Every structure is written in structure tokens, then in C-alpha cells.
Amino acid sequence: MSTQSSISVSQQEAFIPLSVPHIAGNEWVYVKECLDTGWVSSVGTFVTRFEKEVAAYHGVKHAVATVNGTAALHLALLGIGVGAPDAVIVPALTFVAPVNAVHYVGAEPIFIDAEPRHGQMDEEKLAAFIQQACDASGQQLVHRASGRIIKAIVPVNVLGHPVNMDPIRTLAERYNLKIIEDATESIGSLYKDRKAGTLGDVACLSFNGNKLLTTGGGGMLLTNDDELAAYVRYLSTQAKDDPLEYVHESVGYNYRLTNVLAAIGVAQFEQLDAYVAKKRQIATDYITAFQNLPGIEPITEAEWSTSNYWLFTVQIDESTFGMDSRALMRYLEQHNIQSRPLWRPITMLTPYQDTPRYAIEVAPKLYQKSLSIPCSVDLSTEQQTRVITTIREASLANRS
Ligand SMILES: *Cc1c(COP(=O)(O)O)cnc(C)c1O
Numbered sequence: 475m476s477t478q479s480s481i482s483v484s485q486q487e488a489f490i491p492l493s494v495p496h497i498a499g500n501e502w503v504y505v506k507e508c509l510d511t512g513w514v515s516s517v518g519t520f521v522t523r524f525e526k527e528v529a530a531y532h533g534v535k536h537a538v539a540t541v542n543g544t545a546a547l548h549l550a551l552l553g554i555g556v557g558a559p560d561a562v563i564v565p566a567l568t569f570v571a572p573v574n575a576v577h578y579v580g581a582e583p584i585f586i587d588a589e590p591r592h593g594q595m596d597e598e599k600l601a602a603f604i605q606q607a608c609d610a611s612g613q614q615l616v617h618r619a620s621g622r623i624i625k626a627i628v629p630v631n632v633l634g635h636p637v638n639m640d641p642i643r644t645l646a647e648r649y650n651l652k653i654i655e656d657a658t659e660s661i662g663s664l665y666k667d668r669k670a671g672t673l674g675d676v677a678c679l680s681f682n683g684n685k686l687l688t689t690g691g692g693g694m695l696l697t698n699d700d701e702l703a704a705y706v707r708y709l710s711t712q713a714k715d716d717p718l719e720y721v722h723e724s725v726g727y728n729y730r731l732t733n734v735l736a737a738i739g740v741a742q743f744e745q746l747d748a749y750v751a752k753k754r755q756i757a758t759d760y761i762t763a764f765q766n767l768p769g770i771e772p773i774t775e776a777e778w779s780t781s782n783y784w785l786f787t788v789q790i791d792e793s794t795f796g797m798d799s800r801a802l803m804r805y806l807e808q809h810n811i812q813s814r815p816l817w818r819p820i821t822m823l824t825p826y827q828d829t830p831r832y833a834i835e836v837a838p839k840l841y842q843k844s845l846s847i848p849c850s851v852d853l854s855t856e857q858q859t860r861v862i863t864t865i866r867e868a869s870l871a872n873r874s
Pocket residue numbers: 542543544545568569571572630656658659679680681682691692693
């Protein structure tokens with residue numbers, strides 16, 4: 475009996491992280507191969523192999539590996555020819571990187587609100603914004619207040635859940651806008667029967683440490699457009715027009731992924747299906763467990779999607795749950811369980827405070843109410859049970 479209680483105490487104490495990488499496949503083998511052969515830089519077989527395999531999986535013609543997802547987004551914008559003084563439509567609720575990429579090319583972001591159920595860019599508000607705040611002049615859509623031509627939309631598959639792309643696509647086609655799909659959180663997810671990462675003109679993936687697949691840092695650009703692919707590949711490797719004589723006709727970037735990291739990527743990619751299955755199982759178990767707990771509502775996949783459930787997130791209603799999301803975060807922290815709020819809406823961030831936006835009402839509420847909870851690929855049943863029990867206790871202790 476004393477043994478049992480000491481085991482349960484040590485389990486109680488053990489830290490449960492939010493979401494950590496799972497390195498348990500061929501990573502060591504492939505990295506060793508790079509080191510043993512000396513092929514460590516951007517020229518190497520693993521970079522090409524990683525690109526080919528990811529392209530084949532998505533059924534797209536081209537994949538260009540990059541140092542990170544932000545670089546892929548930057549190249550995507552350059553590739554479709556966005557620059558000053560254009561405008562680009564972005565979601566208010568997202569990690570900041572895609573908006574920063576818009577800023578890098580000198581364009582102005584215009585923010586659209588999130589819809590309340592899945593946290594994605596609200597396609598109805600997007601349509602209303604175009605109706606009310608823009609003029610269609612010839613082939614171009616002009617934002618009336620700023621006079622800027624809107625060139626592109628960057629929908630983000632927030633938390634791994636695909637946006638409702640079909641209505642966005644219809645608007646994009648009608649108004650001659652390119653779609654850059656930020657699929658950095660959604661590798662392995664489906665929109666209807668299509669893979670996330672194939673839903674726009676260009677898509678970007680990320681292999682950052684906190685993403686479903688990781689290379690430590692890394693990214694990829696996907697497209698079926700031959701010319702665009704060739705151009706961004708050229709830009710990503712310092713724009714070499716004559717590599718021997720150092721002739722550069724454009725300003726290039728040093729954005730190509732290295733072979734060592736691509737080797738990790740190839741190994742990670744072999745495990746994608748298993749990872750997605752595990753994430754979906756974790757999500758199902760949380761959803762079931764929280765069904766009878768008032769005041770906690772998981773952000774779930776939409777009817778149109780099969781999500782990779784990258785970061786499992788719940789919304790906390792303070793009055794029914796007994797505490798707000800941040801108090802729950804602190805309670806979990808005291809019990810050695812990591813959780814994290816959703817991103818502060820980009821419209822609230824200093825660099826973007828004065829940028830144009832349309833009817834931002836839902837994003838700040840989601841930000842206030844949401845909390846992502848532990849969902850690592852290797853989360854054990856015992857760990858998940860402890861998270862669920864602790865959340866239940868927090869509510870019961872504080873509910874009036
Ligand atoms: C992670 C992320 C990125 C950027 O990817 P990095 O590889 O970290 O540069 C871009 N957009 C979104 C929505 C992300 O979550």
C-alpha cells in the first residue's frame with residue numbers, strides 16, 4: 475500500500491507539457507547518414523527526398539523546403555507578386571507569423587474576424603467586408619478607405635482545423651485574389667476529401683518544434699504552379715543567375731532547409747499517419763470526458779473537416795465553470811500541468827494597432843476564453859486522465 479501511494483504521488487508531481495516533439499523513428503539513422511557522408515548543408519539528398527515525399531503525399535507538383543514556415547510564407551507572397559502598396563486579407567485570430575510576412579513585403583494586412591465555433595476566418599464576414607468596404611474596379615478589388623488593391627487572402631487553418639475554403643475560393647475567383655493557405659498547423663488534416671495544403675494557389679507548412687512534425691525548425695511551400703515554384707526556389711537560394719560567376723539579377727534570400735534537418739523531416743514524415751491517429755484519439759477522449767462538465771466547450775472539427783487536432787483547445791465559460799481560462803491555467807500550473815491561452819488577436823498587437831479591420835468581435839472573446847491543454851503525441855492515458863481529473867476538480871472546487 476505504501477508503494478502504491480508513493481507511485482501515485484510521483485505521478486501527481488510529474489510535469490505534463492502542453493505539446494512536445496516525438497522523436498522515435500528513423501531520425502537518428504538518417505541524421506547519422508548525413509554526418510557520416512558529410513552532406514550536411516542545403517545541397518543533399520534528404521532535402522530533395524523530403525520535398526518529393528511531401529509533394530507526393532499532397533498530390534502537388536512542387537514542394538520547396540525552407541528554413542521555417544515564416545520564410546515559406548514570405549516566399550509565397552513574393553512569388554505571387556505581392557508588395558507595396560497592395561493589401562492582403564488575413565485572419566485576426568492566428569499566430570502572428572503570416573501577418574508579419576505580409577508586412578515584410580511592404581503590403582498592408584486587413585483583418586477579418588474569426589467565426590465562433592471553430593475559430594477560423596469567418597467567410598461570411600469576409601463576404602460582407604468585400605460587399606461593404608471594397609469596390610470592384612475592372613479586374614481588381616480595391617479597399618475603399620485606403621485605396622489599396624487587395625491582391626491575396628491568407629486563410630490560416632487555426633489549431634489544425636481547416637478553414638471553410640470553398641466559399642473563400644469562390645470570392646477569391648470572383649475578385650481575382652490569390653489564396654495563400656497557411657497550413658503550418660494542419661498537416662495531415664482534410665477539408666472535405668482534400669488535404670490541407672492543397673486548398674489554395676500556394677500553401678505553407680511548418681516543421682517548428684511545436685508543430686505536429688518537426689525538424690527543429692523548418693518549413694515548406696507547396697504549389698502546382700511551375701513558374702512560381704521555380705521562382706521561389708531561386709529566391710530561396712540567394713537568387714543565383716550564374717552561380718559560378720556570382721551573378722544575381724534579383725535580391726535573394728538564404729532560406730533553404732539544410733540536409734541534416736531534412737533528414738529529421740523525412741523520418742518524422744514517415745510517422746505522420748500514426749501521429750494524426752494519436753492526436754485524434756486524444757481529442758476524442760477529451761471531448762467525451764468534458765461532455766458532462768458544464769462551462770467547458772472543446773473547439774472541435776467542423777462538419778467539413780477531418781482535423782489533425784494539432785493543439786487541443788477548450789473554451790471556458792467563467793460563470794458556469796467556476797473560474798476563467800487564466801485562473802484554470804494557473805490551477806493547472808500548480809498541479810504541474812502546462813496549458814496555454816490562444817493568441818492575442820493580431821489587431822491588438824502594437825505593430826498592427828492602426829491597420830484596417832472588419833467587425834472584429836469574436837476573436838477577442840475566443841482569446842479570452844480559450845486554453846490549449848496537453849496533447850503531445852506520446853501523452854499517456856494516465857497523463858490524460860490526470861489532466862481531465864484536475865480540470866474537473868478545479869471546476870467543482872470553485873463552482874457556486
Ligand atoms: C508556426 C506557424 C507559422 C510559422 O512557422 P515557423 O516555422 O515557426 O516559422 C506560421 N503560421 C502559423 C499559423 C503558425 O502556427
